[in-house]
Amino acid sequence: MNGAAGGVGHFALQIAKWKGAHVTAVASGRHEEFLRDLGADAFIDYTKVAPEDVVQDVDLVVDAIGGPTSARFLRSMKRGGALFPIFGLGAAGGDEAHERGVTMSTTQIRASRAQLEDIRPVLNDATIRVAIDSCFPLSDASMVHKRAAEGHIQGKIVLTVDEQPGYRA
Numbered sequence: 001m002n003g004a005a006g007g008v009g010h011f012a013l014q015i016a017k018w019k020g021a022h023v024t025a026v027a028s029g030r031h032e033e034f035l036r037d038l039g040a041d042a043f044i045d046y047t048k049v050a051p052e053d054v055v056q057d058v059d060l061v062v063d064a065i066g067g068p069t070s071a072r073f074l075r076s077m078k079r080g081g082a083l084f085p086i087f088g089l090g091a092a093g094g095d096e097a098h099e100r101g102v103t104m105s106t107t108q109i110r111a112s113r114a115q116l117e118d119i120r121p122v123l124n125d126a127t128i129r130v131a132i133d134s135c136f137p138l139s140d141a142s143m144v145h146k147r148a149a150e151g152h153i154q155g156k157i158v159l160t161v162d163e164q165p166g167y168r169a
Helices: 009-018 029-038 067-076 094-100 113-124 138-150
Strands: 024-027 042-045 058-063 077-085 132-137 156-160
Touching: 009 024, 009 029, 009 058, 024 029, 029 042, 058 067, 067 077, 067 094, 077 094, 132 138, 138 156
Parallel strands: 024 042, 058 077, 132 156
Antiparallel strands: none
């Protein structure tokens, strides 16, 4: 799981563990304790070592960073494995994936009400936890973009909407 500490990655890690997978989390070293607490079996600090240089024969790589660098994980994959860049824009390596017998999918998904209902119990009982990196009021929405641009996010960035006088939800 590349980008395991971020808003998408920390959910993907927990879902994989919930489903019984062995998970190697990739993030900067400051996130190691957080990711192990979420269930990571192994941890790679990408600032010290390139994960694709030390991990071999994996069945699945979920790359929550995505983009043009996702193809670097192809050499870590088993034939018959799958590489899923979460953000597929600019993803390259389709031909190499085919040659290596690896499925590479940049398909975007859309959540459905039924899927969200299925996951509600594990959110309610904290099997899957939501980590909050930071919160900003709607009036400071520009700060959300600034925080996201800084990177190294641990969990989700939350934008809060305060009830205004005369407003009812």
